[in-house]
Amino acid sequence: MEKVIFGSFLALSILLYDGLAIRRADRPAPETRLNAVVGLSASYITTDTLQLDKETKLVIDERLNLVKAQCTACHSSKLILQSHLTRDGWRQKIRWMQRTQKLWDLGESEPVVLDYLVKYYGPQDHSFDGRRLPLPKQKWN
Numbered sequence: 709m710e711k712v713i714f715g716s717f718l719a720l721s722i723l724l725y726d727g728l729a730i731r732r733a734d735r736p737a738p739e740t741r742l743n744a745v746v747g748l749s750a751s752y753i754t755t756d757t758l759q760l761d762k763e764t765k766l767v768i769d770e771r772l773n774l775v776k777a778q779c780t781a782c783h784s785s786k787l788i789l790q791s792h793l794t795r796d797g798w799r800q801k802i803r804w805m806q807r808t809q810k811l812w813d814l815g816e817s818e819p820v821v822l823d824y825l826v827k828y829y830g831p832q833d834h835s836f837d838g839r840r841l842p843l844p845k846q847k848w849n
Contacts, residue, residue, distance in 0.1 A: 758828075765789060771824040778814055778821055788829055795826045 759768040764785035766772060779788060782805075793801060799822060805811035814821060 767828040769824070769828075771820055774817055775821055775824050778817060782809065782811065788825065792829055792832045793825070794831055795822055798822055798825045 760766065761768050761772060761776075764776060764780060766775065766785050766788065775788075776785075779785070791798075791801070802811065802814065802818065802821075806813070
């Protein structure tokens with residue numbers, strides 16, 4: 709995951725540099741350089757161990773097409789990517805969408821969709837939550 713984040717940062721830096729710099733004939737187009745940095749191909753992005761769908765950035769496996777059909781028909785895959793829920797949490801989210809957002813009954817595909825979501829987008833075990841520790845209290849005289 710760190711490689712993907714670093715690769716994205718590096719690619720963005722290259723695109724920003726290319727956008728600000730004067731175009732030179734000997735420098736490849738930004739898209740070419742981005743493809744070389746991130747490792748894009750026609751249908752997927754390669755990471756350390758997982759392949760990501762180029763369109764949705766979801767992990768590619770045999771259930772991806774079903775998940776794309778059931779989930780991204782109504783909303784962006786970014787909602788999946790930012791959520792890291794337990795199996796019960798995903799099930800509750802599906803029930804909420806069925807109750808309030810007119811999501812259809814997933815039927816036999818629901819357990820398959822839940823398996824995929826929990827495997828790749830389940831709870832993350834991180835000791836660091838991205839926030840800095842509070843500053844120590846200072847005594848001012």
